[in-house]
Amino acid sequence: MAVRLYPNVLRPSSIFPIRYSKPTQIRRFSVQNCSMLDANDSRKLILEVKEKLEKDYSSLPLGKNGRDDEEMILWFLKDRKFSVDDAIKKLTKAIKWRQDFRVSELTEESVKSVAETGKSFVHEFPDVDGRPVLLVVASKHFPLMQDSVDDQKLCVFMIEKALSKLPAGKEQILGIVDLRGFGPQNADVMFLTFLFDVFYYYYPKRLGEVLFVEAPLVFQPIWQLTKPLLKSYASLVRFCSVETLRKEYFTEDTLPANFRD
Structure with a gap:
């Protein structure tokens, strides 16, 4: 600590x-180098993550930077080398942190x-x-x-x-x-x-x-x-x-x- x-x-x-x-x-680091998957394979994994999040983490928020944000899901999949389980583990932690930290409420003021x-x-x-x-x-x-x-x-x-x-x-x-x-x-x-x-x-x-x-x-x-x-x-x-x-x-x-x- x-x-x-x-x-x-x-x-x-x-x-x-x-x-x-x-x-x-x-x-x-470059996420573009992490994967040899084509667009169809990536899409399938994104949908798989979304389904699991909806089933097991329905309390997490939706919308931008939420559990249904496909761009965010893809980024974490790339980060975890397209391991669905690893991506979900890290993604749910990130979404929960954003919620607890109230990132969306941060403003210039x-x-x-x-x-x-x-x-x-x-x-x-x-x-x-x-x-x-x-x-x-x-x-x-x-x-x-x-x-x-x-x-x-x-x-x-x-x-x-x-x-x-x-x-x-x-x-x-x-x-x-x-x-x-x-x-x-x-x-x-x-x-x-x-x-x-x-x-x-x-x-x-x-x-x-x-x-x-x-x-x-x-x-x-x-x-x-x-x-x-x-x-x-x-x-x-x-x-x-x-x-x-x-x-x-x-x-x-x-x-x-x-x-x-």
Whole structure:
């Protein structure tokens, strides 16, 4: 169980330098590569899932992101390599979570107070690969002073907003964590774990890559604590510099204002 990391947890002896050398090829997940099934076979599996959900989970809601949402069913089938039982298990958990978390009730107004901190927002332009960009400014996050539930609501709202900006043919978003100015007072292992858990369980394979930009030495023990909890999702993380971000992920016109000279 993840716990929030408070400033006094940091130990100087745990700090090691972070190198910005070019990483090995980052494995990007793609649901399109999970299946060799044709449209007819996929359709049969979708209907099978719908029938089982209607029979065994009739209390779950209907409609968009509900138990009869065929697009959502197909996505979870792909995520679970078209195993009906595995897809149902993960899908029902996701639908129930959306219901309990009241995802459909999240609005700009409902997260306004925490959004005004500027700690997280969806960039107006996609990256060079056409992916919507969700940007987090770590130096504006203060876990001892801010409500964790409000932070979680903002996180989910911004994920939903980024996904709503997916262009045709694109399925994943880019996450950027600006770590310039990060200090012990900003450390929050619990929230970082929540973020990756949300992507794994409820938005599977929607996160294409996560950039940790200009990570200071003090961030290293945070990463060492968090990395084992992320499992395969840790492979999506790339530590990089602002210069790399500018050259490889954006054009001069689409670069977020945070990273302009």
